[in-house]
Amino acid sequence: xxRSSNALNWFLHRITGxxxxxxxxxxxxxxxxxxxxxxxxxxxxTEKGEMPAYSEEARAGVKARFxxxxxxxxxxxxxxxxxxxxxxxLWKGFNILFLIVAVHHGFYGLNNVLTDYIxxxxxRAMARVLSWGTGLVLLIIGLYSVITAxx
Amino acid sequence: MAVETAERPTTQASNDSVxxxxxxxxxxxxxTGMFAWMMHRLTGVGLVAYLIVHVWGLKSLxxxxxxxxxxxxxxxxxxxxxxxxxxxxxxYHAINGLRIVLIDFLGWSPKQKxxxxxxxxxxxxxxxxxxxxxxxxxxxxxxx
Numbered sequence: 001x002x003r004s005s006n007a008l009n010w011f012l013h014r015i016t017g018x019x020x021x022x023x024x025x026x027x028x029x030x031x032x033x034x035x036x037x038x039x040x041x042x043x044x045x046t047e048k049g050e051m052p053a054y055s056e057e058a059r060a061g062v063k064a065r066f067x068x069x070x071x072x073x074x075x076x077x078x079x080x081x082x083x084x085x086x087x088x089x090l091w092k093g094f095n096i097l098f099l100i101v102a103v104h105h106g107f108y109g110l111n112n113v114l115t116d117y118i119x120x121x122x123x124r125a126m127a128r129v130l131s132w133g134t135g136l137v138l139l140i141i142g143l144y145s146v147i148t149a150x151x
Numbered sequence: 152m153a154v155e156t157a158e159r160p161t162t163q164a165s166n167d168s169v170x171x172x173x174x175x176x177x178x179x180x181x182x183t184g185m186f187a188w189m190m191h192r193l194t195g196v197g198l199v200a201y202l203i204v205h206v207w208g209l210k211s212l213x214x215x216x217x218x219x220x221x222x223x224x225x226x227x228x229x230x231x232x233x234x235x236x237x238x239x240x241x242x243y244h245a246i247n248g249l250r251i252v253l254i255d256f257l258g259w260s261p262k263q264k265x266x267x268x269x270x271x272x273x274x275x276x277x278x279x280x281x282x283x284x285x286x287x288x289x290x291x292x293x294x295x
Contacts, residue, residue: 040234042285044289045227
């Protein structure tokens with residue numbers, strides 16, 4: 001890889017890192033603290049297959065979207081966010097950006113760590129292929145999941 | 152990054168033997184900054200491992216029953232401990248990364264001692280406030 005592209009990736013690592021701080025705050029808030037849409041509750045469930053209990057806001061939100069018969073399951077709590085077309089596009093856009101930024105940051109960082117300890121050129125090349133290859137596969141899987149969610 | 156070394160390896164890089172390579176971890180002198188850097192690496196590698204598991208798990212969004220089963224599983228006690236560990240790793244990595252950016256890009260190196268302890272306090276608050284629900288849920292479950 002050319003020296004200039006390493007410098008670019010190093011610079012991007014700083015930029016993506018800074019962006020991730022703000023994106024993670026949003027992600028954390030939505031997944032854990034927003035009473036209506038948080039899909040992970042402050043509940044410990046030990047029975048196999050038993051669903052966690054959701055807040056009043058989440059129950060009301062799911063029933064308002066999908067009818068009184070709708071079950072308040074983790075899937076439906078997530079689907080509330082995607083039920084409105086405008087919000088669906090916004091959240092999918094956010095998550096696609098989040099995914100790209102996180103994957104670049106993570107796998108460039110992994111490549112950095114690996115090549116700090118591997119000295120022979122063959123090993124370094126393999127570490128690079130492994131890092132970027134795994135990152136690319138994960139990006140494709142993630143993009144597929146985000147784009148098709150709720151279809 | 153300038154790294155404190157106890158001694159330089161005497162052999163040339165081209166004919167490094169396995170024995171001298173295995174000693175490279177011991178060359179580091181562990182001081183505050185060095186410790187912060189090593190923890191940054193460790194948490195970074197851990198977070199990449201988590202990212203793989205997390206994105207892989209999202210595939211189940213295409214199947215409501217599978218997604219519900221996955222989220223229900225994530226509410227088991229062991230995952231509440233994992234959730235707390237994840238928060239600690241994320242907060243540490245984010246705050247230390249921010250410290251590096253502030254020192255490098257904004258030239259805050261003259262204030263770095265103060266910055267280090269201020270951000271340390273911020274990290275501690277974030278871990279306590281953010282981690283409270285996981286620990287509370289765990290305590291409730293143990294009491295029940």
